[in-house]
Amino acid sequence: MKQAGEAFGVSRETEEKLRAYMALLIRWNARINLVADAEPDSLWRRHVVDSMQLVPLVPDIAGPCVDLGSGAGFPGLVLAAATGCEMHLVESDKRKCAFLQEAARMLALPGVTVHAARIDAVVLPPAMLLTARALAPLPELLRHAHRILAPGGVALFPKGRSVAQELTAAAAGWTMRIERFPSVTEPDSTILRLSEISPVSALA
Structure with a gap:
């Protein structure tokens, strides 16, 4: 299997940072259970590579990025x-927030801000990119996206086998531009890139 740097064109320095991040996660995981499977090989593919595959899908935009339900930091x-983007990580579990703050400090990422709050309560700058991984069904994610995204912003949502059903459910209340990309880590998964998100009621 290719290393993350080889597969997605990141620098050796970035890959070294990601390796250090994984080592930190493994140490903390023994105390606060950040991920279910902390074996190094599994962590790298299931979480790092799975997050890195979003990089080529990020539009060439300047502005804040937001990751909802950040957990251990994937993908945000x-x-x-x-x-190197300005990234806002939203996580309601204060123990996980402590980990995210330590990871951002260790990785020298001054553009990262950790918000220890529930999604509906947090105050965020209008975002040009929104991500969420294994957080909620698509209709709920679209509600958050409509509130958080700036005009012209884009949402990246990895989804599993239920993607067709979720899109059907979302169509009852939302209109959007939909782009689909196959996951490189999960054959049955899809990455949705969504833009121009608007509630159906707004068009009535």
Whole structure:
């Protein structure tokens, strides 16, 4: 299997940062259970590579990025390390927030801000990119996206086998531009790139 740097064109320095991030995660995971499987090989493919595959899908935009339900930092912290973007990580678990703050400090990512708050309560700058991984069904994610994204902003949502059903459910309340990309880590998964998100009621 290719290393993340080889597969997605990141620098050796970035890959070294990601390796250090994984080592930190493994140490912390023994105390606060950040991920279910902390074996190094599994972590690298299931979480780092899975997050890195979003990098080529990030539009060439300047502005804040937001990751909802960041947990251990996937994909938000990985994207921040790979792209250097201004990244806002939203996570309600204060123990996980402590980990995210330490990881951002260790990786020298001054553009990362950790918000220890529930998504509906957090105050964020209008975002040009929104990500969320394994967080909620698509209709709920679209509600957050409509509130958080700036005009012209884009959402990247990895989805599993239920993507067709979720898109059907979302169509009842939302209109959007939909682009689909196959996952390189999960054959049955799809990455949705969504833009021009608007509630159906707004068009009535």
